[in-house]
Amino acid sequence: MAESTHPIISLQDVSVTFQSNGKPLNAVDKVNLQIRQGDIYGIIGYSGAGKSTLVRTINLLQKPTTGTVTVSDQDLQKLSTPKLRNARKKIGMIFQHFNLLNSRTVLNNVEYPLLSQPIGKPKRQAKAKKLLELVGLREFENSYPDQLSGGQKQRVAIARALANDPDILISDEATSALDPKTTNDILKLLKHLNETLGLTIVLITHEMQVIKSVCRHVAVMDEGKIIERGDVADVFSNPQQPLTQNFVDSSANVTEALEQIKADKSLQNLSKNERLLFLKFKGQATKQSLISDLTELYHLSANILFGNIERIGATSIGYLIIILSGETKQLADGINLLNKNGVQVRLIATGKKGGEK
Numbered sequence: 001m002a003e004s005t006h007p008i009i010s011l012q013d014v015s016v017t018f019q020s021n022g023k024p025l026n027a028v029d030k031v032n033l034q035i036r037q038g039d040i041y042g043i044i045g046y047s048g049a050g051k052s053t054l055v056r057t058i059n060l061l062q063k064p065t066t067g068t069v070t071v072s073d074q075d076l077q078k079l080s081t082p083k084l085r086n087a088r089k090k091i092g093m094i095f096q097h098f099n100l101l102n103s104r105t106v107l108n109n110v111e112y113p114l115l116s117q118p119i120g121k122p123k124r125q126a127k128a129k130k131l132l133e134l135v136g137l138r139e140f141e142n143s144y145p146d147q148l149s150g151g152q153k154q155r156v157a158i159a160r161a162l163a164n165d166p167d168i169l170i171s172d173e174a175t176s177a178l179d180p181k182t183t184n185d186i187l188k189l190l191k192h193l194n195e196t197l198g199l200t201i202v203l204i205t206h207e208m209q210v211i212k213s214v215c216r217h218v219a220v221m222d223e224g225k226i227i228e229r230g231d232v233a234d235v236f237s238n239p240q241q242p243l244t245q246n247f248v249d250s251s252a253n254v255t256e257a258l259e260q261i262k263a264d265k266s267l268q269n270l271s272k273n274e275r276l277l278f279l280k281f282k283g284q285a286t287k288q289s290l291i292s293d294l295t296e297l298y299h300l301s302a303n304i305l306f307g308n309i310e311r312i313g314a315t316s317i318g319y320l321i322i323i324l325s326g327e328t329k330q331l332a333d334g335i336n337l338l339n340k341n342g343v344q345v346r347l348i349a350t351g352k353k354g355g356e357k
C-alpha cells in the first residue's frame, strides 16, 4: 500500500533507562521516530542496541522513562487503562519464538485474542478461519503448534496478531529462527498484508537482508540511539556510519571473506611485487572493465580471491578481493587508475619477501 504522509507512530525524545548492576543503563536514548501509515519500517542493530526496548514503547509494554509516544494521534501515556487496552489491540506483535499456546489447536490460538470480545463462538471461529486462510494455513486449524514447522508456527502467530484488525504490526526478530527460504516466505506474507490490509509494519532485525527485501525505510540503532535513517536504498547504498557500512559488508559476505583471507597462511607470504587489495565499487564503476584495463595498460595481473555484487535499490555495490602483481611503479599507477574511477582501494597486505619478478 502507498504510505500516507501522516505518521501513525510518533516517538518524541523517548528514553528508557534501566538499572543494571546499580548503574543506570540508557537502553533507549532520546529517540525521535516518525513512522508513516502504510510503511514497512525496519530497525536494524546488533544485539543489545535497544531495538526491542524501543519497539515495546510503541504499545507501552515498556513505559518510557521520559518522552512521548503518540500512536494514531493518541498520546498513549495519557489514556485511561480501558482506552489503553483498546489502543493496544490495534497494535499486533510477533516474536522470534512465536509464543503460541502449545496445548491449544491452531484455530484456538488464533481465536484466543477474541475471547475478551463480545462476540459469540461461531463468529469468533469464522474470523479465525478467515485469518488462517489469509496466512495459507486453513487446513491446519485442528493441528497443534508442535505438529507444525517453524514457518507455519510463525504464520499462526501472524494470524493471531491480526485477530483484532490491528493498524500496526510489530515484528520482533520474527524470522531470526527460520531458514532463509522460510524467512523469505514470511517476509513475502508480511509484504502482502501491508499491501492488501494497509497494515503498517515495524520490523526489527539484525540482518540487513531482511530489511532489504521488505522495508521501505530503515533506522540503524546503536547504544540506544538512532545513528542513521532514511529510505532503505539511500541508507545502504551510501552509508554514512561505520556500523551501517558493516551491515552492508556482512550482507555481501565481505566481512567473512576478509577474515578467511587474512587467516589464510599461504597469503601471508606475498612476494614484493604482490599487493593484497580489497576493492569496493559502486554504481557505474561496477560496469567498467577496470580489471582488464589494469592488464592492458600496466601489465598487471589480478588473481581474484573473492567477488560479489550487492544490489541495493537501483544501485549496485561490487566487492573484489584480489592479489595484484606487477612492477612497483605500475602497481602504483594501476591503483591510481582504480581510485580515479571511483573504486575504493584498501591495501590489506603488501608482499615483503623476494625481489621483483
Ligand SMILES: Nc1ncnc2c1ncn2[C@@H]1O[C@H](COP(=O)(O)OP(=O)(O)OP(=O)(O)O)[C@@H](O)[C@H]1O
Pocket (backbone or CB within 6 Å): 018, 019, 020, 025, 027, 045, 046, 047, 048, 049, 050, 051, 052, 053, 054
Ligand atoms: N528489563 C531490563 N532490565 C535491565 N536491562 C535491560 C532490560 N531489558 C533490556 N535491558 C538492557 O537494555 C539494552 C538493550 O536491550 P534490547 O533487548 O532492547 O536490545 P536489542 O537491540 O533488542 O537486542 P536483542 O536483539 O539482543 O534483544 C541491553 O543492554 C539489555 O541488556
